[in-house]
Amino acid sequence: MKKTIAVVLLTLMLVSSVFAGGAQETADTGDKTVTMFQLKVEIKDALDGYAAQYSAATPGVTVEVETLGGGADFGGALKAKAQSDDMPDIFQIEGLGGYNVWKDYIASMEGEPWLDDTDLEFIVDGTVYGFPVAIEGYGLAYNADILAKAGIDPATLTTRDAYEKAFKTLEAKKAQLGIDAPVSMAASLSGGMWWVAGQHNLAAYWGGGLDFTDTSVIEDALEGKMDEARFTEYAKYVQLLFKYADQNILLNGSYDDQVGSFAQGKTAFLHQGNWVDPNMAQMNVTFKMGYAPHAFTNTPQTGLYLFAPSWYVVNAQSPRVEEAKAFLASMATTPEGHDYLVNKAGMIPAFKSVTLKPSGQLSQALMAANAKGGNYGVFFGMLPDGAGQNVFGPVYDLFAQNQDDLDQFISDMKAAIASLPNM
Amino acid sequence: MKQRSVVNTLFLVPVVFTFVMIIIVPFSLGIYYSLTDWNGVSPIINFVGFKNFSKLSSAPDFIHSFMITIGYTVINVILVNVVSFILSLIVTSKVKFRNFYRAGFFVPYLIGGIVLGYIWQFILNNILVSLGTAYSIEFLRVSFLSKPESVIWAMSAVNTWQFAGYIMLIYVAAIQSIPKSLMEAASVDGAGFVRNVFHILIPMMANAFTISLFLTLTYSFKQFDMNLTLTNGGPATRFMELPVKASQLLAMNIFDTATANKMAEAQAKAVVLFVVLVVVALIQVSINKKKEVEM
Structure with missing residues (x-):
């Protein structure tokens, strides 16, 4: 009997040690x-x-x-x-x-x-x-070789109209340049790419064209207010990016699909930050590349987004x-x-x-931009947790599916911003 | 005998202790947290009553997740059980290589849901789309996973592919336990194959249906891993005037809430999921039990 009790106690000790496992007792060795x-x-x-x-x-x-x-x-x-x-x-x-x-x-x-x-x-x-x-940062990365072949000077890409012209040119010369589409953009929930649109791209609305530390737009948004005129300008730019994007990548591509397409020269522009540099090295990319600004207005914008x-x-x-x-x-x-x-x-x-x-x-390219100055701040970190993934992500995904419905996108975003104070 | 009962109790202690520590305690804590505003870290925990629950009834994303989870469960229970029942008929017939088929149908179950989700994502997003593009098959050109109306069906198909083999084994065991003499007697009386299946086989294996329906029902309701890797909740769709995630099942909705640091709200959703699942499963089992026959 005593033996049995001893065994049971021993078992208990072993079991309880499993639960005590979390607390570490490190002997102080000096x-x-x-x-x-x-x-x-x-x-x-x-x-x-x-x-x-x-x-x-x-x-x-x-x-x-x-x-x-x-x-x-x-x-x-x-x-x-x-x-x-x-x-x-x-x-x-x-x-x-x-x-x-x-x-x-x-x-x-x-x-x-x-x-x-x-x-x-x-x-x-x-x-x-x-x-x-x-420091990380982004603009719209471009393949300088493809732009040169198409006769586009990346330095001119400082307004939305300039982008539209450039995208049209690329679209028309697709076969000749060997590209699938002008832009490699991702916005899909299924590919886990909500952050490209819902955080990085939307950051252009929060901070684009403003002073580096000007947080007025996002502070209004945190109170539920949207600047409709500013957002409409921005929405037209998003529409442009979506329309000229590789549709499969846009609607269900993953990070690898999006970056891979640009690295293989199948798209001329890539909406990603400088963190893709190691991916480019892995894929032995030899072409020249640089950053053009996300210029969503027709007033020229020249800065990149640094954070x-x-x-x-x-x-x-x-x-x-x-x-x-x-x-x-x-x-x-x-x-x-x-x-x-x-x-x-x-x-x-x-x-x-x-x-x-x-x-x-x-x-x-980012370091050069940083030295030059005139860049824009990135403020999505001020949003409540989950706003990008659960609120803005679906809005962009839905717009990617219905790219002609600009008004719906604007009203969806207005509702999304209005819901921020309650998050 | 008195001594015996002491020993018995003592032998139970480790198991009961473990059960209490890993089921009872977390479960009670979970219910407690669902009534607070805890964020998972903060030492300050305020009791808020049923606020988290009342919030849920007006959250479009939660209502949508709830509804598609029910839809997905219905589709899945029917699809998995019909397919696995047909499979079990095939592998218990006199067809050649039936043991090979039995093993073959079961293999998908051995692949984990995470891996399986990625495999099928590749098939649906890349292989089918390239086939559609190459041969100009219009409906394959856009992935089934990026159309809100087809994504639940695609998920059910993938789940059936994985789960049917497992449920098939349960049906096979049930079919094999039915005495051959019953079927032979029916055949002698002039019953054809279909009659045999519907009037002898199905009533005789009613207990197998109870367990299979229970397993597929609870499994579909709690579906998470394949949901995460196959669709990640996407694409977006419109529900109650707001964009929501078309394939975000309940478990994933809870997960997304928790990762946004709304621990208490996620916990409240989990409690709702638990209660609904228990109620539905109890109803299902009691209905099925009535149909079972004793030998």
Whole structure:
């Protein structure tokens, strides 16, 4: 009998240890471990390498990086970590929505050495909370070789009429140029491409043609108001992009379909940001490319859209706040950090003191635009969580199916914006 | 005997403990959270009563998801069971290579829903469309997955392809358990094949229908993985004057709500899904049970 009870107790202990598994008890070996949880899969190897390099060069501190991304549910995984008392010291947020969820875990970064060196730090109510991971940006990427053959000068593409003329020319010379359609645009829910239209393209309405920090249009939208005249101009531009797009890619293409079509020279324009540079390298693209602005009015617009897509934040409840901040600062302030950001990870650093140049053509185009100035801000991060995917995504998908019904698109968008305050 | 019962109880403890920890506790917590405004992280949890539930009755996307889930379930239950019943008749007949067919029909079930969704997405979006373009077949030119009116049917077809083999096995087992003498006696009395099937076979395997209908019903109602990879909720369609996702089934609607950091609202939707599923499944089982015959 005693034996049976012993066995049962043992089983109980084993079972309960399964549930206790979440809480980690790390023995303090004197070495302080800073854990980092990040979502950019494409820089995983580079970041792991830099963390190892930093750990080796900094006695007493070890940085461990865990990566989850590529469409995986980063937010969900982070919540699981918070629930199991295993919050990382450094994690990543993508805007105000993320900040509002995680604000109890986010430490202030006031007084960090890199603050004067960037314009893209994450600020809420005047306090700095986030370290900009990189600059990303976009315009309408063009294949310079195809445009040259068709006799179009990309420098003239600064108004909607200029685009319409260019698209018409390309459409007429399709067979001769060997292209399927002028534009590679994606807007489908089924392909998971709602963000191209519902976030990046719509950003032109929020910020196009305005000052880099002018958020008046989106602030009105957050109160449910739409600027109908401005939106009508913009809607005509969307219609143009949709009409001259490869219809299969537009209606059900995936990211690979969309980028692949441009990389293979089957479309002359691509609506994507500089993050496609690694894809271009993988597909051995040799043609010249650059960015034309998303000029949706007939008043010329020349700027590209630049933004920090995400920020690293430091866990305020961790005992390793100082070590974590020091690690981030090293990226921004040391030559090794700059080398990692530009050469290893292939990103455009958000810090002005970095002099290295990225190798991708589109990244170079963005860097040039950044140096030149006159660019537009990207503000979709201010929208409530899920607005892009669940509200704007279906609106664009439906417009892609019924491209002639401009009025319906405008009224759908008006209703969508009116619903924002209740989200 | 008294000692025995102590031992029995003790042996139950690990199982009961596990059941409580992974079913009862999360389930109760879930119901509790559905009455709050929790976002999944914040330590501040406010009790809001039934606000999350009352919101649902006026949310077009939720009502739409609810309706198409019912539609999808009806189509799916009929399609899967009819197809698998026909398959089971084929593989229990005297046809050559019947064991090979049995295995063949079952194989799709072994492919996970995620992988399967991607495979069929490729077939429907790329292969069929290229065939349509190459041979000028008009209705194939636009993918079935990008037309709001056909997407549910495409999903049901894919689900049938996957699930029919599994349900077929249940029917095969039921058919094989029916005594041969019954069928022979009927044949001697002059009953043809169709008569045999409808008057002997189907009544005799009523218990197999109970379990098969239950499985397909609950499975269709909770469908998620294939929905996510095959259609991702798309394309958009218009419902109650607003654009909504044409193939966003209930489980996916819950998922999309949760990933937008509306944990409590998603939880309320999940509670609704649970209640509806329990009610529907209970009704189905009790109706089916009445039709079963004892040997």
